Amino acid sequence: MDTEVIRVEGARKRYGDKDALDGLDLAVGRGTVHGLLGPNGAGKTTTVRILATLLRHDAGLVRVAGHDVRTGAREVRRRIGLLGQHAALDEELGGRQNLEMFGRLHHLGARRAGVRADELLERFGLTGTGRKPVRRYSGGMRRRLDLAASLITEPEVLFLDEPTTGLDPRGRAEVWESVRSLVGGGTTVLLTTQYLEEADQLADRISVVDRGRVVADGTADELKARVGADRIDVVVRDARRLDEAAGLLPAARAEVSVDADRRLLSAPVTDRMASLAATVGALGSAGIDAEDIALRRPTLDEVFLHLTADGTAREKEVAA
Numbered sequence: 001m002d003t004e005v006i007r008v009e010g011a012r013k014r015y016g017d018k019d020a021l022d023g024l025d026l027a028v029g030r031g032t033v034h035g036l037l038g039p040n041g042a043g044k045t046t047t048v049r050i051l052a053t054l055l056r057h058d059a060g061l062v063r064v065a066g067h068d069v070r071t072g073a074r075e076v077r078r079r080i081g082l083l084g085q086h087a088a089l090d091e092e093l094g095g096r097q098n099l100e101m102f103g104r105l106h107h108l109g110a111r112r113a114g115v116r117a118d119e120l121l122e123r124f125g126l127t128g129t130g131r132k133p134v135r136r137y138s139g140g141m142r143r144r145l146d147l148a149a150s151l152i153t154e155p156e157v158l159f160l161d162e163p164t165t166g167l168d169p170r171g172r173a174e175v176w177e178s179v180r181s182l183v184g185g186g187t188t189v190l191l192t193t194q195y196l197e198e199a200d201q202l203a204d205r206i207s208v209v210d211r212g213r214v215v216a217d218g219t220a221d222e223l224k225a226r227v228g229a230d231r232i233d234v235v236v237r238d239a240r241r242l243d244e245a246a247g248l249l250p251a252a253r254a255e256v257s258v259d260a261d262r263r264l265l266s267a268p269v270t271d272r273m274a275s276l277a278a279t280v281g282a283l284g285s286a287g288i289d290a291e292d293i294a295l296r297r298p299t300l301d302e303v304f305l306h307l308t309a310d311g312t313a314r315e316k317e318v319a320a
Contacts, residue, residue, distance in 0.1 A: 005030045005157055005188045006051065011060035013046055013212075020046040021057065022212035028190055028205075033183055035203030036192040037300075039308055043212040044192040048159045051190070052082050065156050081155035083147055083163050094131035095121055095145050102149045113152075120148040124178055140171025144178055151182070158182065160191045164198060176201055196300035206300075210308045220300060227298040227306050230272055232279055234265045237289040245290075248282040250275045269295070 006028035013021040021043050028034040036044045049055035051064055053073040062069045065079040089098050096117045103113025121127045124144045134142060143163060150158060160179070164172040172195075179202055183189055193199055199206050200220050208216040208223070216223055236245050239260060246256045251267035258265055269275035272295050283290055 003029055005065055006034075006190060007061065007063045008047070008051075009061040011047070011050065011062055012058045013043075013050065013055070014058055019212050021050075021060075023060070024209070024212060025214055026207055028188060030188055031183065031186050032204040033179065033189045033191055033202045035199035035206040036190065036209055037194075037196070037199055037206055037304060038209035040194075042209045042308075044209055045161055046212075047209070048082075048161050048190065048192060052080060052159055053077055054082075078153070079156040081150035081153065081158045083150045083158070083160045089134045089142065089146060089149065091135040092133050094133060095126050095129045095137075095148075097131070098134060098145065099149060099152065102152045106153050108152070116152060120151060123181070124148045138171060139167045140174035143167060143171060143175050147175065147178055151187075155187065157188045157190070160189060162193055163191070164193070164195065172198070196304055200300050208304065208307045216303075216307050221297075223303045223307075224298040224300065227303050230269050231266050231296055231298065232269050232275055233292070233294045233296060234279065234283070234290050235292040236263045236265065237291050239263045241288050244286065245283060245288050248279070248286060248288070250278045250282075263291075 004027050006026060008024055008026035011021050011024045011026075012019070024043060024047060026047070036047065038044050046055065050057045050062055051069065053069050053076050056070065064076045067075040067079075069076050090101065093101065096114075099117035099120055100110075100113045103116050104110070108116060118127075121129070124147065126141065126145060126148070129137070129141070134145065137145065147163070163179075164175050167175065176198070179189060179191070189202075191199070191202060203220065205217065205219055206223060207214045216226065218226075232249065234245060234249065236242055242258055242260060242263060242265065246258055246265050247253060249256050249265060249267040250269060256265055256267040276293065276295055279293060280290075
């Protein structure tokens with residue numbers, strides 16, 4: 001399909017007696033951010049390496065930008081960029097020098113490499129760094145420069161493999177803003193991450209990968225809906241009354257989760273406002289003080305834990 005820039009069907013990859021990919025299916029729409037979520041060893045990085053032609057898969061169909069990664073690897077490489085988990089920058093060179101070097105490695109002439117370096121420095125807010133060596137950059141600046149280096153050839157598809165690992169919240173926000181800018185310009189981004197908030201913030205669609213297979217796929221809201229309805233959270237002032245308060249929530253007792261350390265009760269609800277009013281009324285009548293009461297949607301953390309909890313849960317989700 002013209003709207004799909006990445007298509008994977010039944011991809012398999014085996015290392016010795018271990019299946020890194022076990023029939024993985026994936027479709028990524030053009031001009032979108034598609035998130036790949038999964039625990040360590042789920043197959044995320046293997047998938048990216050195969051898509052980027054750095055690793056050969058054993059079976060299945062894998063196409064990027066209209067080209068098979070096996071028979072058209074050269075054409076694929078001309079259309080992609082890759083930002084790995086670790087920076088590939090020269091610490092002693094300045095930002096512009098690094099970008100010029102990457103340009104020359106990609107066979108750009110000296111003049112074109114310099115022009116492209118200036119364009120990218122401006123695009124990522126790094127024009128003021130001058131010749132300051134990269135070793136003196138903040139974490140966020142370094143990652144933005146690394147992202148700029150992956151765009152030297154103006155790729156159609158960009159693979160980001162855990163791009164904000166190790167960054168503080170400010171640095172992570174800087175990278176997020178850069179990614180949004182890229183997609184606004186038409187670039188397609190495949191993002192692997194272990195930060196659930198990152199996927200929630202950036203991804204148009206998310207695929208949850210576990211044991212080499214996609215076990216769920218959809219928008220963040222669609223995935224949250226698979227976990228269940230809205231929830232009501234209640235923080236009880238007196239921990240000794242937790243059990244009593246749990247019996248007053250508008251849900252079956254078995255559905256109420258209890259976090260004694262945080263004095264927190266959580267339960268699914270169907271009618272948000274009616275449930276909130278009923279909870280406030282029931283607690284008030286029983287004389288139980290609540291420090292906080294809130295309605296919320298399920299989080300991606302809960303989706304992640306639900307979908308990757310155990311083999312039985314995985315098989316149920318795949319069947320669904």
